[in-house]
Amino acid sequence: xxxxxxxxxxxxxxxxxxxxxxxxxxxxxxxxxxxxxxxxxxxxxxxxxxxxxxxxxxxxxxxxxxxxxxxxxxxxxxxxxxxxxxxxxxxxxxxxxxxxxxxxxxxxxxxxxxxxxxxxxxxxxxxxxxxxxxxxxxxxxxxxxxxxxxxxxxxxxxxxxxxxxxxxxxxxxxxxxxxxxxxxxxxxxxxxxxxxxxxxxxxxxxxxxxxxxxxxxxxxxxxxxxxxxxxxxxxxxxxxxxxxxxxxxxxxxxxxxxxxxxxxxxxxxxxxxxxxxxxxxxxxxxxxxxxxxxxxxxxxxxxxxxxxxxxxxxxxxxxxxxxxxxxxxxxxxxxxxxxxxxxxxxxxxxxxxxxxxxxxxxxxxxx
Numbered sequence: 150x151x152x153x154x155x156x157x158x159x160x161x162x163x164x165x166x167x168x169x170x171x172x173x174x175x176x177x178x179x180x181x182x183x184x185x186x187x188x189x190x191x192x193x194x195x196x197x198x199x200x201x202x203x204x205x206x207x208x209x210x211x212x213x214x215x216x217x218x219x220x221x222x223x224x225x226x227x228x229x230x231x232x233x234x235x236x237x238x239x240x241x242x243x244x245x246x247x248x249x250x251x252x253x254x255x256x257x258x259x260x261x262x263x264x265x266x267x268x269x270x271x272x273x274x275x276x277x278x279x280x281x282x283x284x285x286x287x288x289x290x291x292x293x294x295x296x297x298x299x300x301x302x303x304x305x306x307x308x309x310x311x312x313x314x315x316x317x318x319x320x321x322x323x324x325x326x327x328x329x330x331x332x333x334x335x336x337x338x339x340x341x342x343x344x345x346x347x348x349x350x351x352x353x354x355x356x357x358x359x360x361x362x363x364x365x366x367x368x369x370x371x372x373x374x375x376x377x378x379x380x381x382x383x384x385x386x387x388x389x390x391x392x393x394x395x396x397x398x399x400x401x402x403x404x405x406x407x408x409x410x411x412x413x414x415x416x417x418x419x420x421x422x423x424x425x426x427x428x429x430x431x432x433x434x435x436x437x438x439x440x441x442x443x444x445x446x447x448x449x450x451x452x453x454x455x456x457x458x459x460x461x462x463x464x465x466x467x468x469x470x471x472x473x474x475x476x477x478x479x480x481x482x483x484x485x486x487x488x489x490x491x492x493x494x495x496x497x498x499x500x501x502x503x504x505x506x507x508x509x510x511x512x513x514x515x516x
Contacts, residue, residue: 175204175429176260179385186377189423194399195417198453202430205454211488214479215269215432215457217302218262222290223249228401229306231329231339232405233369233398237274249274259294266476266486267460269300271325277342278307284315291319302362307342307350313357323392324354326360331378334371358393364434367420368398368412384427392457393424393431398436411441418449419427425454432457433505444478451482462485 161415174189189197197409205211227236259270272290279287287305294301303316304325316324329335332344354361363386365379375415383390397417424433435450442450460475 167225173203174200174426175207177389177429179277179387179389181381181384181427183374183377183381186381186423186427187374189426190373190377190419194419198449201425201454202452204426205456208430209456210487212482212484214451214458214484215434216267217269217271217300217434217457218259218265218267218485219261219271219273219459220250220255220501221275222255222272222287223243223276227275227306227337228277228340233338233366233401235404248492249283249286252286252293255290256293256297259297259299262460263297263299267299267458268303268487269323270294270297271302271321271323271459272302273304273325274306276306278309279312284312288315288319291316291321295320295322304362307346308353310353310356313353313359317357317359321359323360323362325392325394326350326354327364327366327378327394327396328382329365330369330371331375332382333378334369334375337371338369355388360436361386361388362392362394362434363390364392364394364396364436366396366398367417368409368438370409373416376416376436377423380424382428383424389428389431391431392434393426393428394434394436394457395421395455396436397441399438399441414442414446418446418453421450421455422453428441429499434458440504444481447478448482451484456487 192200224236227234255272262270272294274283274287276283287303291301291303300322301320302323302325303321307326307366308316308324313324328344328347330338335344351361351363363383365383367376369378371379383393390469395417397407397412398406398408400411414485421433421435424431433455435447435455436459439447439458458475
């Protein structure tokens with residue numbers, strides 16, 4: 150199997166070349182095999198990033214990043230046993246459990262997010278699935294946040310068909326439900342919900358007319374084959390997810406994965422690039438684990454095709470770079486936030502850069 154593209158890279162000159170079956174990079178398709186995905190991962194790093202950037206430019210502004218803010222609206226005591234999650238009630242991580250946030254507090258947080266430059270506001274609850282008595286509250290949250298002119302997203306666990314329809318009717322734009330990892334590695338990470346349960350929820354979301362946000366977590370001890378298997382599952386859905394978050398494991402003390410060695414950074418960048426090639430029209434989100442990445446690694450991820458991120462100091466319960474740090478990095482890279490109705494982002498960017506007092510943004514590589 151060889152890999153072809155409209156660029157000048159040729160498989161004959163690459164170690165990624167194999168048997169005679171060829172496919173074009175960047176085509177929208179839903180019939181990937183693990184062997185084909187492995188071939189993408191095996192491409193020389195420069196070739197892979199070049200192809201990912203080429204595909205990215207066919208569908209997106211390469212210097213715009215979609216910016217979202219994530220708020221935990223109900224924290225801790227989740228009955229699921231996801232080994233990576235500090236919110237699981239199965240593990241002692243020192244996390245204080247909290248009840249469902251009041252609607253007014255959620256709206257106030259959304260207003261702050263909008264003022265800081267976010268175009269989408271995501272609300273997450275540590276539930277296996279929302280209870281019927283909670284649905285009127287989350288539906289009202291969607292309506293109120295939507296009225297601010299923000300895109301809305303929720304992650305509440307598994308959804309029944311009617312719950313998905315109710316959220317869609319309220320105006321919810323996106324629903325997040327990650328596949329987490331490959332089907333083969335899945336039971337090493339979670340046993341309280343099946344892979345089919347996750348796929349069923351994604352189907353309910355799609356059938357209700359909402360956009361799908363679904364990705365996974367890498368660095369949980371999975372094999373390279375498992376990373377390929379995760380991306381294969383996502384790309385082979387009937388419709389590609391509109392948003393694909395790629396998370397780097399945050400090893401939290403008290404969880405079973407607290408001592409897991411971090412994934413090699415280049416492997417993470419490769420995962421971003423392969424996701425971009427396989428799902429060319431999807432937003433690929435640089436998600437959890439970003440606080441441990443230096444500016445150079447994040448810049449490489451943007452070049453590899455990441456064009457979405459969470460903005461703010463916390464992702465549910467784990468740390469995230471603060472907004473000023475992100476805006477300063479955007480300034481260094483010439484990136485602008487992509488947003489719908491928010492006009493404050495660029496003035497804030499200018500203010501952040503001005504506050505640096507004319508400091509040089511780049512070192513002298515020749516010196």
